[in-house]
Amino acid sequence: MSANEFDVLVIGEGLAGVVAAAAAVSRGAQVTLASTGPGRFVLATACLDLDRIVADGSGSVAYTPQELKEAVSFFADFSGRAGCAYEGSVEERRMLPTVMGTFQTVSLAPRSIWQGDPRSMAKAVIVGIEGLSGFDADFVAERLFFHTQQMGLNTSYRSVTIKPPEDLPRPLTTVEIATRWDRDPAYRAAFTDKFRSVVSDAELMILPGVLGVKSDDNDFKHLEEKIGCAICELPTMPPSVPGLRLLRHFERQLVRIGVEVITGFSVQKLCIDGDRCTGAHLDVPGRPRLIRADSVVLATGRFSHLLERQQSHDSSPRPPTQVDDELHALTIAGDVVPTNLFECGGALGKFDPLHGNAIAILTGHQAGILACETEVNYAAR
Amino acid sequence: MRHDDRTLDNCIKCSDCNTACPVMKAYPAFPGPKVLGPDTERFRKEGVASDTRWVEYCTGCHGCDVACPHGVHVSELIAKAKAQHTKTGIRAVRDHWLARPAFLGTLCSGTTPFSNAIMGLKPNRWLMSSMADITAERPFPAYSSKPLTEADGNVNRGQKVVFFPGCFIRYNNPEVGRIVVELLRRNGFSVEVATASCCGMPSMANGDKAELMRCVEKNVKEMEPAVARGVPIVTACTSCSYALKGDYAHLPEGSSGFAASARKLSSNTYDLAELLTGLLNAGKLNVDFRATPLKLAYHAPCHLKSQGIGRPWLRLLRAVPGIEIEEIKADCCGMAGTFGFKSEKYPISMDIGQELFDGIAAYKPEFVVTECGSCQMQIAHGTGLKTRHPAEILLEAYQNGTSTRVAV
Numbered sequence: 001m002s003a004n005e006f007d008v009l010v011i012g013e014g015l016a017g018v019v020a021a022a023a024a025v026s027r028g029a030q031v032t033l034a035s036t037g038p039g040r041f042v043l044a045t046a047c048l049d050l051d052r053i054v055a056d057g058s059g060s061v062a063y064t065p066q067e068l069k070e071a072v073s074f075f076a077d078f079s080g081r082a083g084c085a086y087e088g089s090v091e092e093r094r095m096l097p098t099v100m101g102t103f104q105t106v107s108l109a110p111r112s113i114w115q116g117d118p119r120s121m122a123k124a125v126i127v128g129i130e131g132l133s134g135f136d137a138d139f140v141a142e143r144l145f146f147h148t149q150q151m152g153l154n155t156s157y158r159s160v161t162i163k164p165p166e167d168l169p170r171p172l173t174t175v176e177i178a179t180r181w182d183r184d185p186a187y188r189a190a191f192t193d194k195f196r197s198v199v200s201d202a203e204l205m206i207l208p209g210v211l212g213v214k215s216d217d218n219d220f221k222h223l224e225e226k227i228g229c230a231i232c233e234l235p236t237m238p239p240s241v242p243g244l245r246l247l248r249h250f251e252r253q254l255v256r257i258g259v260e261v262i263t264g265f266s267v268q269k270l271c272i273d274g275d276r277c278t279g280a281h282l283d284v285p286g287r288p289r290l291i292r293a294d295s296v297v298l299a300t301g302r303f304s305h306l307l308e309r310q311q312s313h314d315s316s317p318r319p320p321t322q323v324d325d326e327l328h329a330l331t332i333a334g335d336v337v338p339t340n341l342f343e344c345g346g347a348l349g350k351f352d353p354l355h356g357n358a359i360a361i362l363t364g365h366q367a368g369i370l371a372c373e374t375e376v377n378y379a380a381r
Numbered sequence: 382m383r384h385d386d387r388t389l390d391n392c393i394k395c396s397d398c399n400t401a402c403p404v405m406k407a408y409p410a411f412p413g414p415k416v417l418g419p420d421t422e423r424f425r426k427e428g429v430a431s432d433t434r435w436v437e438y439c440t441g442c443h444g445c446d447v448a449c450p451h452g453v454h455v456s457e458l459i460a461k462a463k464a465q466h467t468k469t470g471i472r473a474v475r476d477h478w479l480a481r482p483a484f485l486g487t488l489c490s491g492t493t494p495f496s497n498a499i500m501g502l503k504p505n506r507w508l509m510s511s512m513a514d515i516t517a518e519r520p521f522p523a524y525s526s527k528p529l530t531e532a533d534g535n536v537n538r539g540q541k542v543v544f545f546p547g548c549f550i551r552y553n554n555p556e557v558g559r560i561v562v563e564l565l566r567r568n569g570f571s572v573e574v575a576t577a578s579c580c581g582m583p584s585m586a587n588g589d590k591a592e593l594m595r596c597v598e599k600n601v602k603e604m605e606p607a608v609a610r611g612v613p614i615v616t617a618c619t620s621c622s623y624a625l626k627g628d629y630a631h632l633p634e635g636s637s638g639f640a641a642s643a644r645k646l647s648s649n650t651y652d653l654a655e656l657l658t659g660l661l662n663a664g665k666l667n668v669d670f671r672a673t674p675l676k677l678a679y680h681a682p683c684h685l686k687s688q689g690i691g692r693p694w695l696r697l698l699r700a701v702p703g704i705e706i707e708e709i710k711a712d713c714c715g716m717a718g719t720f721g722f723k724s725e726k727y728p729i730s731m732d733i734g735q736e737l738f739d740g741i742a743a744y745k746p747e748f749v750v751t752e753c754g755s756c757q758m759q760i761a762h763g764t765g766l767k768t769r770h771p772a773e774i775l776l777e778a779y780q781n782g783t784s785t786r787v788a789v
Binding site for chain 2: 035036037038039042043168169175176179180183213238239244252260262263264265266282284285286287289
């Protein structure tokens with residue numbers, strides 16, 4: 001086996017799994033990504049908050065600032081190629097509005113969200129959509145105004161609610177609008193006209209995340225040119241359209257760089273042979289499907305985690321998985337079992353469950369690389 | 382896979398299934414899989430009356446099952462509700478017959494060319510559309526006067542397989558069946574043709590549980606001796622292979638010998654391309670191909686996507702020198718078996734397929750390949766392009782591959 005021909009299996013299609021798969025490809029691996037479902041993307045705000053990981057440390061995950069920087073820049077580059085580029089950097093801190101009318105500190109976010117900082121403009125218009133559940137433009141405007149006043153800023157927020165161009169059943173969801181947006185050019189054009197007519201002198205238009213699941217960076221650029229001001233989408237209740245959009249673009253980018261993506265089937269068991277994990281069985285109709293691999297990355301998240309660490313039937317949350325410095329999963333007794341099995345993402349260590357994105361990117365990047373290095377070392381031996 | 386009641390409790394209302402539903406995208410009034418599946422199932426289980434009319438609009442594409450991150454078998458819950466839903470009037474009569482493609486096949490194949498001529502007559506189509514709610518917008522598939530029979534098998538000294546052709550190949554496109562037998566022969570297999578019954582997928586889609594169970598029983602009984610000897614069952618239609626693999630494994634309930642036989646049939650069923658890809662991986666596929674310059678668009682049928690076996694036909698056809706083939710990434714084609722023939726569902730069916738039709742038009746292929754007979758009809762209708770079964774292309778790519786009647 002040459003160093004360029006080894007198989008890495010990544011289990012889980014959340015942010016950690018996506019980054020791990022891309023990182024393994026960048027190190028020359030042939031990668032299969034298997035997942036039961038779309039990870040946390042449907043719940044995603046799509047924003048990266050690096051403050052938490054920097055302030056709290058990251059529990060059982062050891063890293064240097066340089067490693068974090070490399071992982072983040074790898075991810076930003078990947079997202080750009082996928083067509084939804086993350087803007088910002090490890091050093092940057094922006095205050096971006098939320099659907100609840102508060103501000104969150106964000107280091108990186110996709111273009112459609114990145115421009116909402118009140119410190120960079122004086123006038124914003126918040127556009128609501130009649131019949132849409134879970135978004136109230138008046139409420140958001142009032143709260144954002146209150147918060148900017150508290151911060152001593154003079155940004156003004158005006159709210160306006162527009163009628164959607166086509167009568168859809170009520171209550172409307174963001175996914176329904178996004179679907180129409182994707183499918184019907186006339187619907188897009190009619191919405192764009194409505195946006196243009198309410199913007200007037202605002203520098204920024206804030207609206208719920210409805211602008212299509214298929215839209216990419218170019219589409220947003222063109223839309224901003226047409227309506228004459230910057231856009232900031234607010235991710236709403238799940239399923240979040242900006243999250244679905246990221247998933248769609250990331251998945252397609254993975255396929256473009258040669259990853260085989262198998263979604264919809266859970267992993268039944270890992271194949272452990274001595275100190276090696278040789279693959280996994282997928283639970284597909286008929287009979288289990290065996291995916292062989294030279295190394296395996298677990299990016300299964302905390303919620304539907306693969307490795308049962310305790311036989312417990314109470315409702316207490318599972319303890320986090322412990323790993324060593326090289327992200328090997330450890331048993332309760334602290335032993336490494338398979339030397340080519342790596343863990344990353346939400347299942348790891350103590351971290352704020354609301355701000356796991358940074359951990360996912362950091363450890364996903366590391367696990368993808370370690371999965372390749374261990375294989376190269378093993379082949380050399 | 383787990384098919385017990387507990388999977389219902391895994392639903393956390395995340396709506397992932399709704400984001401994958403092709404009907405919801407084309408028809409916003411449709412309540413969607415979350416409501417029709419796990420939400421309403423809780424009421425149904427308690428015996429609370431609920432409005433079941435919408436369940437008819439589920440195409441059974443399994444998109445929701447594949448999307449669900451928590452292993453809820455959403456489409457099965459909807460299929461169960463379909464079986465409890467009572468239809469009235471002409472739609473009840475229409476769906477009764479649409480649930481029985483094997484009966485229609487025997488009837489129409491036995492009466493060609495009259496049956497085809499009658500089905501093609503404009504006044505008749507108008508009559509069917511006004512009296513039976515069967516759309517006059519799309520053509521009926523022609524029936525063959527020489528349906529596939531046991532005599533089309535090729536029993537030799539090779540490794541034994543049983544080919545389960547399904548109704549579309551058996552009655553409408555038996556030439557594809559003969560091509561499948563020849564492909565298998567050229568790769569060292571001895572082929573028996575099983576012709577017991579329809580796989581049952583159309584009766585499931587039309588909510589006819591009694592007919593479905595009759596199909597399951599006939600097929601399990603016919604193929605039981607072969608399965609017991611470990612002979613693989615091979616299909617060339619992805620809806621048939623899904624039915625045999627996915628549905629037969631849990632439809633006969635309990636732990637009877639019959640249920641065990643059905644499960645054994647499930648675990649012994651292979652899609653043709655899955656079987657041939659296994660040979661390709663092991664370096665045992667007959668690769669005596671000639672250069673075949675073709676630009677092809679491929680559509681992956683929904684019931685292939687829900688089998689979790691990847692895109693085996695893409696791998697096989699890419700093994701042929703000269704073939705350029707790309708999968709057109711799109712949702713369901715919209716046909717969903719008998720769904721697209723129903724007057725009230727025809728516009729939804731075409732609207733669902735639009736993304737696929739546009740994708741194919743943009744790619745500009747010579748023709749389109751897909752292994753599902755119903756997808757083939759829809760794509761031909763929606764794009765005006767010729768559609769073919771990938772097995773036809775593979776056999777033609779062999780040296781001397783055009784004839785299916787090569788001496789053994």
